[in-house]
Amino acid sequence: MFSCSEGFLDVEPQTSLFDENFYATQADAELALIACYDGWQRTSSDGDVSFYLLSEVMSDQCFGGVGVGDDRNYQAIDRFDLSQAPAYSDLANNLWVSYYRGIFRCNKLLQEL
Structure with missing residues (x-):
């Protein structure tokens, strides 16, 4: 009785960044580079202990x-x-998680350039 069109539920996210809607401009690449540096910074601020x-x-x-x-x-x-x-x-688990998140960000940036 009630129906909607096929594309009604296919909505692009407006407030979140995903691989599909990021890395489109130079500004996006610069943001990703900043995220790489932020990943390194977090190794001394996240978790219980730092290296x-x-x-x-x-x-x-x-x-x-x-x-x-x-x-x-x-x-x-x-x-x-x-x-x-x-x-x-x-004890150092959160520290290693922070390091590998930073490495992931760098690898992702290099992959998308």
Whole structure:
């Protein structure tokens, strides 16, 4: 009884960017390049720990804490003993996820150029 035309539900997204509606202009490529740099920036701001902080705690530059009030993550890293905080065994997981997201953005930009 009621019907609509075939293309009625085929609507292009107006507020979101997708592969189909992005990489059309030089400005889009510049935005994608900025996203690549943002991916690198996020490696020091996303997740629980950054590579820089991990390397400092694992070196002799700082100590991971000595009391129960200090963060168990840094104590475990400083002592190279994740059994001290077994729940944190995937401590650097978010860090690696951030790195690979940045790599994906760079690869996507190179693919679309």
